[in-house]
Amino acid sequence: MPPPRALTETGDPFLLTPGPLTTSRGVKAAMLHDWGSRDPGFIALNRAVLAALPAVVHAGTSHLAVPMQGSGTFAVEAMLTSFIPRAGKALLLVNGAYGERARRILEIAGRAHLVLATAEDTPPDAGALAAALAADPAITHVFAVHCETTSGILNPLAELAAVTAAAGRALLVDAMSAFGALPLDARTTRFQALAASSNKCLEGVPGLGFVLCERAALAAAAGNATTLSLDLADQARALEATGQYRFTPPTHVIAALHQALAEFAAEGGQEGRGARYRANCARLIEGMGALGFRPLLPAALQAPIIVTFHMPADPAFEFPRFYEALAARGFLIYPGKLTVAPSFRIGCIGRVGLAEMDAFLAAAAAVLGELGVRLAPARAA
Numbered sequence: 001m002p003p004p005r006a007l008t009e010t011g012d013p014f015l016l017t018p019g020p021l022t023t024s025r026g027v028k029a030a031m032l033h034d035w036g037s038r039d040p041g042f043i044a045l046n047r048a049v050l051a052a053l054p055a056v057v058h059a060g061t062s063h064l065a066v067p068m069q070g071s072g073t074f075a076v077e078a079m080l081t082s083f084i085p086r087a088g089k090a091l092l093l094v095n096g097a098y099g100e101r102a103r104r105i106l107e108i109a110g111r112a113h114l115v116l117a118t119a120e121d122t123p124p125d126a127g128a129l130a131a132a133l134a135a136d137p138a139i140t141h142v143f144a145v146h147c148e149t150t151s152g153i154l155n156p157l158a159e160l161a162a163v164t165a166a167a168g169r170a171l172l173v174d175a176m177s178a179f180g181a182l183p184l185d186a187r188t189t190r191f192q193a194l195a196a197s198s199n200k201c202l203e204g205v206p207g208l209g210f211v212l213c214e215r216a217a218l219a220a221a222a223g224n225a226t227t228l229s230l231d232l233a234d235q236a237r238a239l240e241a242t243g244q245y246r247f248t249p250p251t252h253v254i255a256a257l258h259q260a261l262a263e264f265a266a267e268g269g270q271e272g273r274g275a276r277y278r279a280n281c282a283r284l285i286e287g288m289g290a291l292g293f294r295p296l297l298p299a300a301l302q303a304p305i306i307v308t309f310h311m312p313a314d315p316a317f318e319f320p321r322f323y324e325a326l327a328a329r330g331f332l333i334y335p336g337k338l339t340v341a342p343s344f345r346i347g348c349i350g351r352v353g354l355a356e357m358d359a360f361l362a363a364a365a366a367v368l369g370e371l372g373v374r375l376a377p378a379r380a381a
């Protein structure tokens with residue numbers, strides 16, 4: 001007999017991953033229409049989506065949301081190559097794969113850069129950033145990742161922003177996995193631009209990135225871009241002039257994001273969503289600990305987005321079998337991406353709550369039994 005299988009209301013497994021995520025029925029239903037990209041109805045819907053995004057981080061008066069078709073990386077690449085001028089130089093704070101991806105983007109774009117790296121379980125240090133900025137007056141921009149999804153670590157964005165502003169440099173932020181869930185206030189944490197996407201904590205479907213752009217800096221960014229399609233200044237100019245995208249927009253994705261933003265507001269915005277994810281994360285770490293799994297990060301560094309667990313040493317624990325058996329029970333988890341330690345990851349974001357976390361923990365306990373794995377309960381970090 002197959003094991004009992006948890007399924008979403010549309011009969012799919014739960015995605016305990018960093019995105020794409022489990023979405024609500026309402027978000028999926030919003031895609032049951034075809035929209036003409038030049039139709040006034042779609043233009044109004046798109047305008048409403050773009051108007052709602054800056055407010056999530058209190059940036060309604062300071063920043064403009066410029067959308068970018070594609071996955072989150074398209075938005076990050078658009079941000080880096082649109083804001084860093086040809087004569088500019090970036091300092092990249094790297095403690096995981098997404099910081100490393102930014103380095104690769106600048107390498108390809110031929111933009112001068114240097115890297116200040118820390119280990120994947122270590123946040124960037126504000127003092128080291130201040131020293132690096134003092135030592136190199138050629139640096140124009142600092143790049144930081146808010147939550148480094150590689151490990152799930154919370155980087156100290158407010159501190160890094162304060163140091164960057166004090167040194168008179170501009171901050172560019174990859175907030176992909178944090179936007180909408182972690183607190184951020186643009187009135188006190190200064191950034192020139194910040195990139196995020198439709199399919200993480202906003203609980204939309206994948207296909208649209210966006211960049212919140214300081215208005216004056218966006219105007220000054222004209223002519224910087226290294227590509228036509230990723231030029232944020234040009235994208236913003238066209239949208240402002242006509243309400244239309246330069247190239248085909250993902251109409252269904254934008255309609256779904258419109259619905260996702262309504263559900264986000266109904267949940268109490270960032271505070272409500274953040275509280276649900278924090279509760280999910282605490283339950284997950286507690287329950288996995290009772291089963292004998294140790295998280296990589298101490299509680300103070302753990303963002304409530306995705307949790308990295310050490311791979312257990314028991315030779316009976318084979319990750320592919322663990323993964324497959326959980327999938328058979330209706331839960332998709334995520335392999336590790338760390339270089340510091342063998343690990344795997346479990347997301348606590350998307351349209352899931354404590355009931356799903358408890359069902360997952362029961363499934364994990366059953367799978368350990370099935371595999372004949374016996375772990376000693378882990379002590380709290």
Ligand SMILES: *Cc1c(COP(=O)(O)O)cnc(C)c1O
Nearest residue numbers: 071072073098147149174176177
């Ligand atoms: C998900 C994510 C991205 C974008 O990844 P895509 O696969 O291009 O959507 C970028 N940065 C961080 C920190 C992320 O978590």
